[in-house]
Amino acid sequence: MAVAAEYYLLLSAAIFCIGLFGVLTRRNALIFLMSVELMLNAANINFVAFSLQHGNLTGQVFALFGMAIAAAEVAVGIGIILVLYRNFTDVDVTKATTMRW
Amino acid sequence: MTNKPKFATEGNYIAGLAAVALFVVLAVVFLTASFPAPAGFPDGAAITKSLGAAMFDIAPGQLMDDGEAAVPAEGFLVAFLLIGVLLDAALDGAVMLAKREDAGENVGLGSGTDEPEDAVAADGGTPSGDESPGGEE
Numbered sequence: 001m002a003v004a005a006e007y008y009l010l011l012s013a014a015i016f017c018i019g020l021f022g023v024l025t026r027r028n029a030l031i032f033l034m035s036v037e038l039m040l041n042a043a044n045i046n047f048v049a050f051s052l053q054h055g056n057l058t059g060q061v062f063a064l065f066g067m068a069i070a071a072a073e074v075a076v077g078i079g080i081i082l083v084l085y086r087n088f089t090d091v092d093v094t095k096a097t098t099m100r101w
Numbered sequence: 102m103t104n105k106p107k108f109a110t111e112g113n114y115i116a117g118l119a120a121v122a123l124f125v126v127l128a129v130v131f132l133t134a135s136f137p138a139p140a141g142f143p144d145g146a147a148i149t150k151s152l153g154a155a156m157f158d159i160a161p162g163q164l165m166d167d168g169e170a171a172v173p174a175e176g177f178l179v180a181f182l183l184i185g186v187l188l189d190a191a192l193d194g195a196v197m198l199a200k201r202e203d204a205g206e207n208v209g210l211g212s213g214t215d216e217p218e219d220a221v222a223a224d225g226g227t228p229s230g231d232e233s234p235g236g237e238e
Contacts, residue, residue: 005136010128017124024120025112055140057148057174061155065177068184072191079198
């Protein structure tokens with residue numbers, strides 16, 4: 001009945017690589033943020049899968065904390081994108097090459 | 102006329118091959134590795150109750166009804182409180198980044214003396230000549 005651990009790892013690797021693909025190819029900062037979310041959630045899948053593998057709930061609690069970290073990251077990321085848009089009138093990450101003081 | 106979805110063509114898709122290559126490497130490693138059968142959880146395991154007990158460092162046996170088995174986990178009370186502080190700090194950081202100091206003046210990463218003329222008021226700004234600015238300052 002239980003799914004073998006390899007397939008959880010494969011799903012997680014696929015989601016992580018989709019996120020990495022987004023970070024490497026896209027230029028819109030909002031899509032960057034979504035891609036980083038995908039990579040964080042791939043880590044959460046691994047935590048939950050190995051929680052079942054070891055019969056211990058520590059991994060599931062850690063996945064909950066991973067979601068909280070992701071929420072904090074998005075809050076700060078959206079704020080940074082807002083400032084980026086104010087200063088460059090664009091959310092293209094390749095245009096924001098200077099950090100003026 | 103409606104907009105229809107279009108493929109994004111502006112990206113650098115050569116760099117994306119690195120992500121595909123990483124997936125191939127990971128898939129080969131995972132599918133050739135061998136894992137023991139998963140230990141799983143016992144019959145009648147109260148997963149959610151055990152999660153709550155682990156998060157607040159309560160002994161899980163105290164919460165269980167008849168026929169419910171506790172699942173072992175470590176205590177995470179300190180981590181729980183630290184994450185709460187982190188979320189609070191992130192909320193403050195987001196508000197600090199999104200707020201303008203004075204009406205119409207840019208604040209944050211790039212605020213300098215040479216303001217571009219076409220700066221966009223992303224928060225709607227405040228009406229000029231208003232003696233009583235709304236919101237908290």
